[in-house]
Amino acid sequence: MPPAPHSRTQSIPLRRRFTPEARTDLHRCLVCEIREHSVCNGIDDTELAILAQASKRLTLPPGTAMIEEGTPALSFFNVTSGTVKLFKSLPDGRRQITGFADVGHFLGLTTARTYSFGAETVDTVQVCRFLRPQLETLLTDYPQFERRLLDEVTDELAEAQEQMLLLGRKTARERVASFLLNRMMPPAPSGQGKTEGRLVSLPMTRVDIADYLGLTIETVSRTISALRREQTITGTDNHGIRVLSVTRLRDLASGQDSR
Amino acid sequence: MPPAPHSRTQSIPLRRRFTPEARTDLHRCLVCEIREHSVCNGIDDTELAILAQASKRLTLPPGTAMIEEGTPALSFFNVTSGTVKLFKSLPDGRRQITGFADVGHFLGLTTARTYSFGAETVDTVQVCRFLRPQLETLLTDYPQFERRLLDEVTDELAEAQEQMLLLGRKTARERVASFLLNRMMPPAPSGQGKTEGRLVSLPMTRVDIADYLGLTIETVSRTISALRREQTITGTDNHGIRVLSVTRLRDLASGQDSR
DNA sequence: CGGTCACCATGATTTAGATCAAACCCACAT
DNA sequence: ATGTGGGTTTGATCTAAATCATGGTGACCG
Numbered sequence: 001m002p003p004a005p006h007s008r009t010q011s012i013p014l015r016r017r018f019t020p021e022a023r024t025d026l027h028r029c030l031v032c033e034i035r036e037h038s039v040c041n042g043i044d045d046t047e048l049a050i051l052a053q054a055s056k057r058l059t060l061p062p063g064t065a066m067i068e069e070g071t072p073a074l075s076f077f078n079v080t081s082g083t084v085k086l087f088k089s090l091p092d093g094r095r096q097i098t099g100f101a102d103v104g105h106f107l108g109l110t111t112a113r114t115y116s117f118g119a120e121t122v123d124t125v126q127v128c129r130f131l132r133p134q135l136e137t138l139l140t141d142y143p144q145f146e147r148r149l150l151d152e153v154t155d156e157l158a159e160a161q162e163q164m165l166l167l168g169r170k171t172a173r174e175r176v177a178s179f180l181l182n183r184m185m186p187p188a189p190s191g192q193g194k195t196e197g198r199l200v201s202l203p204m205t206r207v208d209i210a211d212y213l214g215l216t217i218e219t220v221s222r223t224i225s226a227l228r229r230e231q232t233i234t235g236t237d238n239h240g241i242r243v244l245s246v247t248r249l250r251d252l253a254s255g256q257d258s259r
Numbered sequence: 260m261p262p263a264p265h266s267r268t269q270s271i272p273l274r275r276r277f278t279p280e281a282r283t284d285l286h287r288c289l290v291c292e293i294r295e296h297s298v299c300n301g302i303d304d305t306e307l308a309i310l311a312q313a314s315k316r317l318t319l320p321p322g323t324a325m326i327e328e329g330t331p332a333l334s335f336f337n338v339t340s341g342t343v344k345l346f347k348s349l350p351d352g353r354r355q356i357t358g359f360a361d362v363g364h365f366l367g368l369t370t371a372r373t374y375s376f377g378a379e380t381v382d383t384v385q386v387c388r389f390l391r392p393q394l395e396t397l398l399t400d401y402p403q404f405e406r407r408l409l410d411e412v413t414d415e416l417a418e419a420q421e422q423m424l425l426l427g428r429k430t431a432r433e434r435v436a437s438f439l440l441n442r443m444m445p446p447a448p449s450g451q452g453k454t455e456g457r458l459v460s461l462p463m464t465r466v467d468i469a470d471y472l473g474l475t476i477e478t479v480s481r482t483i484s485a486l487r488r489e490q491t492i493t494g495t496d497n498h499g500i501r502v503l504s505v506t507r508l509r510d511l512a513s514g515q516d517s518r
Numbered sequence: 519c520g521g522t523c524a525c526c527a528t529g530a531t532t533t534a535g536a537t538c539a540a541a542c543c544c545a546c547a548t
Numbered sequence: 549a550t551g552t553g554g555g556t557t558t559g560a561t562c563t564a565a566a567t568c569a570t571g572g573t574g575a576c577c578g
Contacts, residue, residue, distance in 0.1 A: 088424040090514045096424040111410045116417050139409075143402055150398075150405065151370045153412045158375050160419035165347040165355040167426035168473030172535065206556065214427030219535060221557055238556070255349045431565065465526065475566060480527055497526070 026052040034080050037104035039152055040128075042145030043138070054138055055128040060121045067108060067119035076108040076135045082125030083203050087211065088117050097212040099159070100204065106152060123203045167214045170255070175213040176223040177252035180233065184243055197234060197242035206238075285311040293339050296363035298411055299387075301404030302397070309400075313393040319384045326367060326378035335367040335394045341384030342462050346470065347376050356471040358418070359463065365411060382462045426473045429514070434472040435482040436511035439492065443502055456493060456501035465497075 029052040035041055043051045057080070060066065066077065069089060077084075084101040098117065101107045107119055130138070139146045166175055185199045202209075206217040213220065224241075227233045232248050235241040243249055251257065288311040294300055302310045316339070319325065325336065328348060336343075343360040357376065360366045366378055389397070398405045425434055444458045461468075465476045472479065483500075486492045491507050494500040502508055510516065 086420075088420055090424070090428060092514050094428040094514070096427040098420040098423045109413055110417065111413050112417070117420055139406070140402070143399070143405070146402070146405060146409065147398070150409045150412065153409065153416060154368055154370050157412060157416050157419060158369065158371070160416060160423065161345075161347055161357040161376055164357045164419065164422055164426055165349070167423055168355040168470075169349060169353045205554090211427075216536060217556080218537080218558085222535095225557070255351050255353070464524090476526080477528080477567080478565060481565095484527070 028052060028057060029055075032080065034104050038078050038080075039106055039145060039148045040078065042148035043142055044144075047142075050141075051138070054134040055130045057126065057128050060125045060127065062121055062123050062125075064121040064125070065118070066121060066127075067115050067117065069116070069118040070114050073108065073110045073112060073115050074132055076106065076130045076132065077119075077127040078106050078130070079103055080126045080128060083122040084119050084125055084127075085122050085204065085208055085212075086117055086119050095211050096214065097208060099156075099163070100212070102201075106149070109149075109153065122208065172213075172215055172219050172223050173226075173257065174253055174255055175215065176220060176227065177232075177249050179209065179213055180227075180241065180243060181246075181249050181253050184246070197244045198246060200233075200241045200243060202239045202241060287311060287316060288314075291339065293363050297337050297339075298365055298404060298407045299337065301407035302401050303403075306401075310397070313397055314387040314389045316385065316387050319380045319386065321380055321382050321384075323380040323384070324377070325380060325386075326374050326376065328375065328377040329373050332367065332369045332371060332374050333391055335365065335389045335391065336378075336386040337365050337389070338362055339385045339387060342381040343378050343384055343386075344381050344463065344467055344471075345376055345378050354470050355473065356467060358415075358422070359471070361460075365408070368408075368412065381467065431472075431474055431478050431482050432485075432516065433512055433514055434474060435479060435486070436508050438468065438472055439486075439500065439502060440505075440508050440512050443505070456503045457505060459492075459500045459502060461498045461500060 026049045029035065029040070029048045030045075032040065040051060055078070060082075066084060067075075079101050081103055084107060085097050086099045086101060086107060087095050087097045089095045100122070101119075108115070110116065139149070166178055170178065180200050183200050183202060185201055187198060204212075206220050210217045210220045215223075224233070228235075232245050232252070233241050233243055285308045288294065288299070288307045289304075291299070299310060314337070319341075325343060326334075338360050340362055343366060344356050345358045345360060345366060346354050346356045348354045359381070360378075367374070369375065398408070425437055429437065439459050442459050442461060444460055446457060463471075465479050469476045469479045474482075483492070486508075487494075491504050491511070492500050492502050
């Protein structure tokens with residue numbers, strides 16, 4: 001299903017002169033190491049200048065509110081480093097984190113006038129921000145960009161369905177196991193394994209994990225302790241956990257609990 | 260949205276020659292009363308023949324398995340009447356219904372080789388089926404079709420996030436109230452109110468509702484009984500419920516419980 | 519018309535996870 | 549060195565919803 005290149009492209013003034021700022025922006029996109037892992041991959045190398053001018057890079061400290069629930073939907077972001085949490089809240093303060101947007105993921109897409117969700121940085125985050133009208137232009141001018149975005153949203157929806165299964169039907173143990181599994185880093189580059197076990201990336205706090213898994217911090221804490229006790233995971237540091245038995249964790253996550 | 264009987268339109272002016280079959284298909288799309296409420300709206304009136312030839316209409320009895328989890332993703336469907344349930348399951352049989360696809364909604368979209376979810380008809384359902392390659396063609400040839408689909412998926416994702424909030428953080432009462440609210444039919448066409456209260460469309464069983472809300476059938480049953488007892492809803496028929504106080508239900512759904 | 523079956527309601531009891539309550543750990547500021 | 553505060557762990561108790569159990573209702577059928 002390779003999306004055929006579409007030649008509907010409106011003549012784009014490529015030979016236009018760039019402001020110095022635009023030139024650095026172009027450079028930014030050219031050397032962007034996550035480009036091929038994001039929606040930006042939908043745009044041809046030769047037309048990166050367009051992309052660069054449509055977006056602006058920002059660096060945000062931990063705990064920055066990027067999107068406020070209910071405010072006008074003006075921006076679209078692409079995460080180039082760090083982790084952002086997306087969430088929805090109830091009037092009394094109960095909160096559900098609906099996902100973590102890591103490197104290469106987008107956020108802020110909506111068809112509504114206002115955002116129906118909030119977004120806040122977990123750690124230091126770099127994003128490229130697109131304003132709404134500029135995103136619209138990219139979508140109509142670059143079919144491959146639009147196609148790429150469609151694919152991303154489709155994947156996002158599949159993940160959301162998986163999370164609904166977790167929230168609606170899994171036990172606390174199964175939820176935590178699923179979570180750790182999902183956040184496992186790719187296997188170490190072979191050769192010298194630093195330590196035994198695969199690393200899990202956990203930049204967020206227990207509160208965030210609890211709000212993501214539909215549990216309380218106490219239950220999350222107890223469950224992680226239990227997994228540690230029974231040697232499924234190790235690591236005393238809260239944000240650095242190692243999976244000792246991936247298969248065991250997989251069994252736990254899908255309810256094949258032997259214990 | 261009662262699916263009005265197709266009015267037999269007479270001769271349709273055709274510019275090109277179609278096979279007889281294609282001609283009936285074209286007719287089907289031309290008179291399709293839900294077209295403007297679905298992705299098909301992305302295709303121009305003059306090019307409906309393309310759309311008609313890319314799809315096939317099917318009528319399916321209640322309880323038909325349309326999509327089996329894990330099977331090759333070959334089809335894409337557009338619902339033109341009835342209700343389809345989408346779900347994911349765990350090895351031991353626990354099931355989470357991730358959504359109900361009603362008239363105008365699509366199902367079967369994925370970037371993966373196989374479906375990660377199942378789909379089964381709730382009542383008698385009519386769908387238009389597109390095969391994968393044909394869908395791909397439509398997407399690349401008709402940017403507005405693709406855009407429309409992107410918008411649909413984006414909305415779907417927003418709904419999924421709302422459902423995650425429900426599953427992760429709402430009480431049983433709040434879940435049932437939210438569900439009834441979401442499935443309320445549009446307000447009666449003014450004038451003579453048939454009976455008091457707004458009708459709720461519930462073609463599915465208690466088991467389905469429970470699997471959608473992450474509860475057991477007993478809890479769903481008890482909760483509906485309680486709402487009836489306290490005059491928030493009426494209707495003794497299981498599939499025909501009326502909302503007496505929409506505002507009350509809205510308060511319940513968002514946790515502003517006065518009781 | 520009596521029997522089977524699918525679906526629903528409701529009561530009694532159990533339990534997984536929430537809530538309540540300390541205490542600990544560690545970075546950092548005074 | 550000593551508080552101070554955010555984040556975490558662990559234990560004791562409570563409770564919302566699950567589980568277990570029973571009966572009802574109506575559709576369909578030989």
